[in-house]
Amino acid sequence: MNNIITENEQDCAPGRKKSFSFRTFFQGWGLFVVFILICVLFSFLTPIFLRASNLINVVRQVSIIGTSAVGMAILMVTGGIDLSAGSHLAFIGLVVAIFLKQFNLPVLPAMGLALCVSAVIGAVNAFLVTRVKIPPLIATLGMMSVLRGTGYVISGGYPIYDFPASFMTIGKGYLGPFPVPALIMLSMFVLGYILLNSTYLGRYFYALGGNEEATRLCGVNTVKNKYLAYCISGVLTGLAGLILLARINSAQPSAGNGFEMDVITAVVLGGVSISGGEGKLTNVFLGVLIIGVISNGLTLLNVHDYYQTIIKGATLLMAVAIDKFGK
Amino acid sequence: MTQKELLIIKDLCKQFPGVQALNSVSFSVKSGEVHGLVGANGAGKSTLNKILAGAIEPDTGEIYLDGCQILPLTPKKSQDLGIQVIHQDLNLVQNMSVMENVFLGHEIENGGGLFVNKASIRNATRKILDSLGVNIDPDCLVKDLTISYQQMVAVASAMRRKASVLVLDETTAALTQEECTHLFEKIRMLRSMGLGLIFVSHHIEEVFEICDCVTVLRDGKYMGTLDVKNTSKKEIISLMVGYDIGNQFPVRKRVQGKPLYEIKNLKYKVENECFNFAIKEGEILGFFGLVGAGRTELFRSIFGADQIVEGEIYHCGEKITIKHPKDAVKNRIGFIPEDRKSQGLLLSMSVKQNISLPSIKKITSGGLINSKKELPIVQGFVDKFNIIVNDLNRPVSNLSGGNQQKVVLAKWLSTDPVLLILDQPTRGIDVGAKAEIYKLIQKLSEAGHAIVLISDEIQEILGMCDRIAVMHEGKITGILDHSEANQHLLLELAYGNK
Numbered sequence: 033m034n035n036i037i038t039e040n041e042q043d044c045a046p047g048r049k050k051s052f053s054f055r056t057f058f059q060g061w062g063l064f065v066v067f068i069l070i071c072v073l074f075s076f077l078t079p080i081f082l083r084a085s086n087l088i089n090v091v092r093q094v095s096i097i098g099t100s101a102v103g104m105a106i107l108m109v110t111g112g113i114d115l116s117a118g119s120h121l122a123f124i125g126l127v128v129a130i131f132l133k134q135f136n137l138p139v140l141p142a143m144g145l146a147l148c149v150s151a152v153i154g155a156v157n158a159f160l161v162t163r164v165k166i167p168p169l170i171a172t173l174g175m176m177s178v179l180r181g182t183g184y185v186i187s188g189g190y191p192i193y194d195f196p197a198s199f200m201t202i203g204k205g206y207l208g209p210f211p212v213p214a215l216i217m218l219s220m221f222v223l224g225y226i227l228l229n230s231t232y233l234g235r236y237f238y239a240l241g242g243n244e245e246a247t248r249l250c251g252v253n254t255v256k257n258k259y260l261a262y263c264i265s266g267v268l269t270g271l272a273g274l275i276l277l278a279r280i281n282s283a284q285p286s287a288g289n290g291f292e293m294d295v296i297t298a299v300v301l302g303g304v305s306i307s308g309g310e311g312k313l314t315n316v317f318l319g320v321l322i323i324g325v326i327s328n329g330l331t332l333l334n335v336h337d338y339y340q341t342i343i344k345g346a347t348l349l350m351a352v353a354i355d356k357f358g359k
Numbered sequence: 360m361t362q363k364e365l366l367i368i369k370d371l372c373k374q375f376p377g378v379q380a381l382n383s384v385s386f387s388v389k390s391g392e393v394h395g396l397v398g399a400n401g402a403g404k405s406t407l408n409k410i411l412a413g414a415i416e417p418d419t420g421e422i423y424l425d426g427c428q429i430l431p432l433t434p435k436k437s438q439d440l441g442i443q444v445i446h447q448d449l450n451l452v453q454n455m456s457v458m459e460n461v462f463l464g465h466e467i468e469n470g471g472g473l474f475v476n477k478a479s480i481r482n483a484t485r486k487i488l489d490s491l492g493v494n495i496d497p498d499c500l501v502k503d504l505t506i507s508y509q510q511m512v513a514v515a516s517a518m519r520r521k522a523s524v525l526v527l528d529e530t531t532a533a534l535t536q537e538e539c540t541h542l543f544e545k546i547r548m549l550r551s552m553g554l555g556l557i558f559v560s561h562h563i564e565e566v567f568e569i570c571d572c573v574t575v576l577r578d579g580k581y582m583g584t585l586d587v588k589n590t591s592k593k594e595i596i597s598l599m600v601g602y603d604i605g606n607q608f609p610v611r612k613r614v615q616g617k618p619l620y621e622i623k624n625l626k627y628k629v630e631n632e633c634f635n636f637a638i639k640e641g642e643i644l645g646f647f648g649l650v651g652a653g654r655t656e657l658f659r660s661i662f663g664a665d666q667i668v669e670g671e672i673y674h675c676g677e678k679i680t681i682k683h684p685k686d687a688v689k690n691r692i693g694f695i696p697e698d699r700k701s702q703g704l705l706l707s708m709s710v711k712q713n714i715s716l717p718s719i720k721k722i723t724s725g726g727l728i729n730s731k732k733e734l735p736i737v738q739g740f741v742d743k744f745n746i747i748v749n750d751l752n753r754p755v756s757n758l759s760g761g762n763q764q765k766v767v768l769a770k771w772l773s774t775d776p777v778l779l780i781l782d783q784p785t786r787g788i789d790v791g792a793k794a795e796i797y798k799l800i801q802k803l804s805e806a807g808h809a810i811v812l813i814s815d816e817i818q819e820i821l822g823m824c825d826r827i828a829v830m831h832e833g834k835i836t837g838i839l840d841h842s843e844a845n846q847h848l849l850l851e852l853a854y855g856n857k
Contacts, residue, residue: 242705251688
């Protein structure tokens with residue numbers, strides 16, 4: 033029987049010989065090469081760029097986007113998306129500020145409660161998507177306005193500031209030479225990586241994004257898993273909100289405007305498909321770093337903010353175009 | 360009548376990374392001829408079609424139409440020259456009307472090109488449909504039509520663009536026998552109009568029914584063109600697969616065990632009559648019927664993919680409740696859906712991940728997948744089922760249809776089911792792979808699995824099943840023992856004549 037199938041099914045066994053192909057190399061390492069090229073370019077243009085202190089600075093600067101990007105990447109792998117991340121970020125800042133200032137809660141319970149609120153926001157998104165069956169893009173677009181508005185209502189439109197020093201460590205503190213927010217982001221990437229690559233949940237998430245119906249027919253509870261993905265994404269965005277608040281020491285109802293776009297940019301740069309089922313968290317990390325390095329490098333070169341926005345957009349388009357070429 | 364050679368294909372070669380998809384293929388199609396094109400999966404039929412459609416470029420070779428070299432082709436050039444390819448998936452816009460589809464991209468305008476002249480498009484469409492002898496309302500939405508009518512819309516659209524060569528790519532795959540007969544009438548009509556038709560099919564019987572001659576491809580190589588009158592099914596198949604396949608269906612020991620699963624008073628739709636039947640240990644229970652008879656719906660609801668309206672399911676005498684596929688898996692039922700690509704497989708995921716997906720929870724500790732356990736389990740299935748794959752981490756989309764179907768089977772067996780529901784398990788796969796799937800099914804039933812085999816292919820049902828239930832418009836019109844079943848009886852029941 034063996035020889036029979038090998039004869040008529042040659043199409044399934046291409047590439048028996050392992051030969052070096054630029055394309056396969058590019059698919060695996062393309063983003064890394066782009067990252068290195070950008071770094072090399074900036075190190076020629078400005079000597080400060082490669083200093084250890086500056087590099088650590090870059091990682092600190094991207095920690096807020098990065099923390100949220102871990103959640104967004106997990107969510108997008110399942111085929112979801114969350115446009116409410118920016119409003120969520122500001123809202124959770126106000127929530128924890130109210131917990132700390134008005135209810136005088138101690139720091140840890142206040143943070144814990146705030147993250148619970150974030151999980152609930154994620155669950156509401158999931159409810160809208162799975163039960164009311166609103167497409168994720170629309171559901172979270174609606175939530176984006178709802179959360180932003182609620183933020184204005186509970187704060188009366190005014191910023192809340194001055195928080196206990198112990199709270200500020202998650203934004204400004206250092207552990208040895210390493211900034212605490214950067215360490216938080218890195219640990220979230222590590223946890224996210226383990227979740228996506230080594231747990232059955234991660235397997236379900238990829239499956240869900242790849243083919244929801246086939247996954248459901250396998251006996252996987254797709255609704256429950258979507259809830260989980262939205263909650264994880266919500267909590268990580270909430271965490272990013274806490275870091276932001278601790279860094280700027282002021283809860284602004286208008287904070288994080290357009291934040292979700294930066295996060296989605298990083299995730300898409302990292303090769304996560306908008307339709308789900310594909311993408312690696314290691315590449316999302318590179319995507320986050322690329323965004324950080326570009327904005328840091330351009331700032332060092334005194335490029336005006338207006339131009340920086342253009343360059344960031346162009347980078348995204350280029351990266352996606354290169355990715356298409358690679359396929 | 361001497362027929363002129365309309366389309367000449369000469370020394371066509373096309374290489375894809377790692378595969379020689381076409382290797383110096385030459386043949387010609389005359390006008391007023393239906394030219395069959397057969398070959399196992401991966402033989403190069405679709406590559407050839409894509410080249411004719413202008414979708415891909417051959418590496419070397421020539422194509423002549425009416426004596427003129429026409430390469431290189433683009434999709435537009437190919438259509439303008441009159442080469443029309445009707446793909447299996449039809450490429451129609453489902454939410455648009457028939458006439459809008461027929462004239463898509465070539466709308467007749469008025470008002471200085473601003474508006475579409477609906478009346479003249481409607482008339483023109485009706486004219487084309489009439490010439491094909493098809494009675495469809497041009498204003499009807501395509502999604503409301505049955506597949507066979509949708510195909511007629513695709514043909515009409517091709518006729519509108521002027522066709523001299525019409526390629527029908529596996530157009531019968533989704534049709535019932537009745538619809539096929541209808542399609543063949545139309546094909547004969549197009550032939551008499553002087554078109555050259557290329558008819559691609561997996562079904563050799565159809566080739567004998569409709570084609571004048573048949574070209575066989577194997578592994579991208581041209582194996583020969585045979586005159587249908589002077590050949591036999593056996594000769595074609597041996598050219599296709601390169602060996603004598605012998606009897607397609609394995610010999611069965613008929614065993615009748617005790618009822619394993621019992622369906623009592625079940626309705627999947629309110630207006631149904633109640634379903635009452637049992638599936639016995641070690642038996643293969645066939646479900647035959649026309650497309651739309653409700654077989655898939657019935658078993659989707661038993662499996663929990665859709666909700667049942669009322670009724671009970673018993674497993675070994677105990678009542679079980681199935682509200683979601685996960686309940687079915689718990690009660691040891693497996694379901695291989697009819698559409699392997701959209702429901703059976705995760706195309707972008709690897710062979711390994713596909714096979715282990717339904718059972719992945721069993722090999723985790725603390726949520727972490729134990730990859731040391733995963734690999735041998737998967738490898739075991741790959742060996743047992745003869746799945747040809749050289750890297751388990753490659754996406755399953757790289758496999759051929761037959762191997763993909765084996766992956767779906769393996770995936771389900773990893774959950775250790777007692778009852779396996781197979782919905783059209785051999786659709787769209789080649790003869791060699793089919794025979795292998797049959798052997799697998801046979802092995803499973805010998806190992807004590809109860810099997811429900813839903814199929815449109817009467818030979819398959821007669822060859823494989825111990826008992827055959829026939830459905831017509833949402834109810835079972837008869838359950839026959841294999842000894843009393845024959846083709847005629849099954850069709851009578853399927854058409855509701857009894």
